[in-house]
Amino acid sequence: xxxxxxRSALELxxxxxxxxxxxxxxxxxxxxxxxxxxxDGAIHRRGGPxxxxxxxxxxxxxxxxxxxxxxxxxxxxxxxxxxxxxxVWSGGNRSEADLLAAAYRRCLELAVDHDCRSIAxxxxxxxxxxxxxxxxxxxxxxxxxxxxxxxxxxLRVRFVLFDQGAYGAYAAALEELx
Ligand code: AR6
Numbered sequence: 243x244x245x246x247x248x249r250s251a252l253e254l255x256x257x258x259x260x261x262x263x264x265x266x267x268x269x270x271x272x273x274x275x276x277x278x279x280x281x282d283g284a285i286h287r288r289g290g291p292x293x294x295x296x297x298x299x300x301x302x303x304x305x306x307x308x309x310x311x312x313x314x315x316x317x318x319x320x321x322x323x324x325x326x327x328x329x330v331w332s333g334g335n336r337s338e339a340d341l342l343a344a345a346y347r348r349c350l351e352l353a354v355d356h357d358c359r360s361i362a363x364x365x366x367x368x369x370x371x372x373x374x375x376x377x378x379x380x381x382x383x384x385x386x387x388x389x390x391x392x393x394x395x396x397l398r399v400r401f402v403l404f405d406q407g408a409y410g411a412y413a414a415a416l417e418e419l420x
Contacts, residue, residue, distance in 0.1 A: 243413050243416060245387075245416065245420045247387065247390040247391055248390070248391070248396075249396035250390040250393070250395075250396050250397045250398065250399070251398050251399070252383070252386055252387065252390065252399045252400075252401075252416070252420075253398065253399070253400045253401070254400075254401050254403065254409060254412050254413055254416060255400055255401065255402050255403070256402075256403050256404075256405070256406065256408075256409040257402050257403075257404075258284065258402070258404065259281060259284070259285070259362055259363075259364050259402040259404075260284050260285060260287075260288040260289075260318060262319065262320065262362040262400065262402060263319040263320070264320055264358075264360035264361055264362040264398070264400055265320060265321050265322065265353070265356075265357075265358035265359055265360050265361065266312075266320055266321065266322045266323070266324050266349075266352075266353045266356070266358045266360070266361040266362070267285065267315060267318060267320040267322070267323050267324070267361075267362050268310075268323075268324045268325075268326050268349050268361065268362065268363045268364060268366070269281055269282055269285045269323050269324065269325045269326065269364075270282055270326065270328065270364050270365075270366050270367070270369065270371075271305065271325040271326060271327050272304075272327060273304045273305055273306060273307055273327045274304045275294075275297045275298075275301055275304045275305055275311070275325055276304075277294060278370065279369075279370060280369040280370055281364045281369070285318070285323060288317065288318060289315055289316035289317050289318045289323065290316040290317045291316070292314065292316040292317075293313055293314065293315065293316045293323055296313040296314055297311070297313050297325060300313065305325060305327050306327065307327045307328070307329050307330075307341055307345075308327065308328075308329065308340070308341035308342075308344035308345050308348075309326075309327060309344065309345060309348050310324050310325060310326040310327065310345055310348040310349045310352060311324070311325050311352075312324050312325070312352050312356060313325065320362070321356075321358070322352075322353075322356055322358065324349045324352050324353065324361070326345045326346070326348070326349050326366055327345060328341070328342050328345050328366035328367030328371055328373065329341040329342055329345075329367055329371065329373070330367070330371045330372065331367065331371055331372040331373040331374065334377075338367075338373065339377075339381050342366060342367055342373065342378060342381045342382070342385075343381050343384070343385045345366055346363070346366065346381075346382055346385040346386060346389075347385055347389060349361065349363065350385075350386065350389045350393075350397070350399070353397065354393060354395050354397065358397070359396065359397060359398060360397070360398040360399075360400065361397065361398070361399055361400070362400045362401075362402050363382070363386075363399065363400070363401050363402065364401075364402060364403075364404070365378060365379070365382065365401065365403055365404075365408050365412070366378070366382065368408065375407065375408055375411040376411045376414070376415065379408075379411045379412045379414075379415035379416075380415045380418075380419065382401070382412075383401075383412065383415050383416050383419050383420075384419055386399050387419060387420065
């Protein structure tokens with residue numbers, strides 16, 4: 243599924259984010275930037291040790307929830323990995339939606355600042371962090387659509403959803419929002 247916004251585009255794709263060839267690939271990281279399972283495990287496995295070596299050196303304090311930091315992409319096809327820290331779901335009354343939106347927005351800003359023309363996102367927070375996928379999809383897509391309507395730079399934003407359930411949730415949310 244694909245929606246055009248001015249000179250930019252938003253795409254939904256089902257697959258593995260480590261196969262992407264976008265300029266930037268977003269990692270679903272934790273605030274210690276310590277690595278882990280899910281997307282984080284896959285990115286460090288396939289990208290190799292250079293990514294963690296760089297984040298350890300540049301961001302010894304880690305990255306707060308609701309924000310993101312950038313590194314090189316090691317052996318991945320991307321130029322950059324943007325490590326985003328989404329919130330852990332704890333019922334919805336702990337500013338989870340605002341923190342999730344802030345994490346997406348920071349990734350988009352970093353991508354534009356680094357002259358990226360394309361960026362691939364996973365579904366942040368909806369795995370180990372247990373954010374309900376249908377709600378996360380609405381926050382993610384609204385944030386990206388708002389950003390693409392505001393920004394001057396043409397950007398291709400690709401959501402790479404691992405399974406059919408996640409793809410379906412994002413497709414339904416995009417039909418509602420676009
Ligand atoms: N490509 C695309 N999507 C994937 C892939 C992949 N290779 N692998 C999993 N997903 P998660 P979170 C989907 O847990 O919830 C880590 O341990 C997955 O099905 O990766 O933000 C970190 O170190 C789910 O829909 O990220 C953190 O501690 C989505 O990606 C913590 O997990 C996100 O799942 C972050 O948790």
